[in-house]
Amino acid sequence: MSGGPLSSSSKQGILLLSILHYGVGISLFNKAVGDSVELPSGLEREGIKSVEWKYKKMVIVEFDRNISLPRSQFKGRLEMNDSNFSLTIQELSLQDSGEFLVSAASNKGRQIPTKTIHLQVHEPISKVVIQKEITLLANQSCSVWLLCNVSVGSKLSYTWERGNETYRDDEQIHFSLSPADGDISVTCTASNSVSEKSASATVKCSNDTTTPAALTDDTRMKDTRTNSQVMSIYENVDDLAVPRLNKSQTLYDKITFGRQPETPCSSYQEVL
Structure with a gap:
């Protein structure tokens, strides 16, 4: 997984810098629609x-x-x-x-x-979707690609959380799993100057490539509504311009897991 850790002190520093700029008359105003x-x-x-x-x-x-x-x-x-x-x-x-x-x-x-x-x-961020592709390799491990899609498409920052690790500035991430790893929870948070929203997904690696349920996703939207619900791809994904996962990007080159992914079988899902 690429990117560097994002600490709470970094976020506070950015906020303080913005306040100081406003105080000394830096004439830049960011507002929402x-x-x-x-x-x-x-x-x-x-x-x-x-x-x-x-x-x-x-x-x-x-x-x-x-x-x-x-x-x-x-x-x-x-x-x-x-x-x-x-x-x-x-x-x-x-x-x-x-x-x-x-x-x-x-x-x-x-x-x-x-x-x-x-x-x-x-434009405030209204929706975040985690798009994922999990490929079972010949050695029975899985190659996992996750892409964070957002309802707006410019001047965005991304933060990924996987377990106790936090990484930033990548729209998509790639890592390997084995069946022994079990369920892995991953959260993507997208933000711009006026808003922030998150989506979470659980991924797992399964040896049973004939059972679609092995790759069932439970992505949940995290927003300002009181009751967030699991939503069907057919209900909401039309509102987003969902790009395809791009495996040729340099992100993949940054991550070395000691083996080259093969493609004997692939399970691909887009979820909310």
């Missing part, structure tokens, strides 16, 4: 004559004694605070991602340096 965001102008009302907000170089809010809202994709969703000129956008969509510029002029006509703010709107 449907959220609201308040973009700070860095200005104070006193001494300001005019203010202008732009999105992708198009004026969306103006202030010159009064607030005006030129026609834009944000119609009905914008509000500017007339005391500090912060800009609030409601009901965010993926199309709202982009660069916002705020510029101002003082009462004395002095132009105040333009501030740039980057907004990235993300």
